[in-house]
Amino acid sequence: MxxxxxxxxxxxxxxxxxxxxxxxxxxxxxxxxxxxxxxxxxxxxxxxxxxxxxxxxxxxxxxxxxxxxxxxxxxxxxxxxxxxxxxxxxxxxxxxxxxxxxxxxxxxxxxxxxxxxxxxxxxxxxxxxxxxxxxxxxxxxxxxxxxxxxxxxxxxxxxxxxxxxxxxxxxxxxxxxxxxxxxxxxxxxxxxKIELDYQNIEVTNTKLGNVFSLSNPEPAVRVDEVEAETGVTEFGGMNITNPRELPYTYxxxxxxxxxxxxxxxxxxxxxxxxxxxxx
Incomplete structure (x- = not known):
């Protein structure tokens, strides 16, 4: 039983x-x-x-x-x-x-x-x-x-x-x-458990719903990889509409x-x- x-x-x-x-x-x-x-x-x-x-x-x-x-x-x-x-x-x-x-x-x-x-x-x-x-x-x-x-x-x-x-x-x-x-x-x-090191999260409300902008990942390896306006690596930003799109484990x-x-x-x-x- x-x-x-x-x-x-x-x-x-x-x-x-x-x-x-x-x-x-x-x-x-x-x-x-x-x-x-x-x-x-x-x-x-x-x-x-x-x-x-x-x-x-x-x-x-x-x-x-x-x-x-x-x-x-x-x-x-x-x-x-x-x-x-x-x-x-x-x-x-x-x-x-x-x-x-x-x-x-x-x-x-x-x-x-x-x-x-x-x-x-x-x-x-x-x-x-x-x-x-x-x-x-x-x-x-x-x-x-x-x-x-x-x-x-x-x-x-x-x-x-x-x-x-x-x-x-x-x-x-x-x-x-x-x-x-x-x-x-x-x-x-x-x-x-989200395996990402983003520290900044901004939320923008759009007609498609909330857009989450993630930035400030791990420090750049070289100075020329950093954008002057954002202070993050040029490949570091991420915009998502659903947290499920992020890589995760348990x-x-x-x-x-x-x-x-x-x-x-x-x-x-x-x-x-x-x-x-x-x-």
């Missing part, structure tokens, strides 16, 4: 499934099955219904370019559609799991990207105190060739951690100290070590990957 630890992404993403065997776990945390499956997928069927709101609402300027803000009835309507999308995506994964692995016992089916309240969006982070159901077991996946680490959700961040991170004084000044003490975050994965176990160092939750198990299937 397989147990299944599902994860969620509200964006359009390619579904993938991995099978693992249990390496170690604390007594009474993970079920006593020999094999586990993690299924990653979203609800692309409803993607346009959600994303269409970007063309309406009120335009607001931010350091990263313009974005859309919704108010009043329009915001209520959007949030109701989001709740429908989240429910649909969770049920969709359950049905897909039945087709992929057959009979299974669900362990975890939490959201890690999307709205967690009307004014709270999380990108790539669980709410460790999520009350939507389940047993507060959260898989932290890194890469296809590294173990999956299972955390038991705990409340965070502590005042001591806020102090170490240098957040406490600023949070107090902005009136956010209590919010940060119950932010309850845990990364769902290792995230991307971060490794440092993410797990930081989660433990900052007491984000309790590490209770580790699964060894056996097979990855990307559809």
């Amino acid at each position: 397989c147990a299944n630890a599902n994860k969620f992404d509200c964006c359009d993403c390619s579904p993938w499934q991995e099978t693992f065997e249990k390496v170690t776990s604390l007594p009474g945390t993970l079920p006593s099955y020999e094999y586990f499956t993690i299924l990653h997928g979203s609800g692309p069927e409803l993607k346009e219904e959600i994303y269409s709101y970007a063309d309406g609402g009120n335009t607001v300027g931010t350091p990263l370019g313009e974005t859309t803000a919704l108010y009043g009835n329009e915001a209520d309507e959007y949030y109701a559609k989001w709740e429908r999308l989240e429910s649909f995506s969770k049920r969709r994964r359950e049905l897909l799991a039945e087709k992929v692995v057959g009979s299974y016992d669900p362990i975890s089916n939490y959201t890690h990207q999307g709205l967690f309240s009307r004014n709270e969006a999380r990108l790539g982070c669980y709410d460790t105190m999520d009350s939507s159901g389940g047993n507060h077991l959260f898989p932290l996946t890194l890469r296809w060739d590294t173990p999956v680490y299972i955390f038991k959700g705990e409340s965070n961040l502590s005042e001591e951690v806020l102090q170490r991170l240098g957040f406490l004084e600023r949070a107090g000044r902005l009136g956010l100290e209590e919010d940060l003490k119950k932010i309850n975050i845990l990364p769902h994965g290792g995230g991307y 971060r490794g176990k440092k993410v797990v070590r930081k989660a433990i160092e900052f007491n984000l939750s309790n590490l209770v198990g580790k699964l060894r990957p056996l097979m990855t299937l990307k559809i």
Whole structure:
């Protein structure tokens, strides 16, 4: 029998499934099955219904370019559609799991990207105190060739951690100290690592969308390679419209070590990957 630890992404993403065997776990945390499956997928069927709101609402300027803000009835309507999308995506994964692995016992089916309240969006982070159901077991996946680490959700961040991170004084000044003490975050994965040394980023809003201009790469080898106007090498500038166009890899176990160092939750198990299937 397989147990299944599902994860969620509200964006359009390619579904993938991995099978693992249990390496170690604390007594009474993970079920006593020999094999586990993690299924990653979203609800692309409803993607346009959600994303269409970007063309309406009120335009607001931010350091990263313009974005859309919704108010009043329009915001209520959007949030109701989001709740429908989240429910649909969770049920969709359950049905897909039945087709992929057959009979299974669900362990975890939490959201890690999307709205967690009307004014709270999380990108790539669980709410460790999520009350939507389940047993507060959260898989932290890194890469296809590294173990999956299972955390038991705990409340965070502590005042001591806020102090170490240098957040406490600023949070107090902005009136956010209590919010940060119950932010309850845990990364769902290792995230991307961009292998570029650009230091300057400028954002230009165009009819084609935001254009990101990157400059100031590694120092030039020779003086004649530097342009007087920009101070960078003549071959160094880069303009992109989507960060996905940048070369990247995935971060490794440092993410797990930081989660433990900052007491984000309790590490209770580790699964060894056996097979990855990307559809």
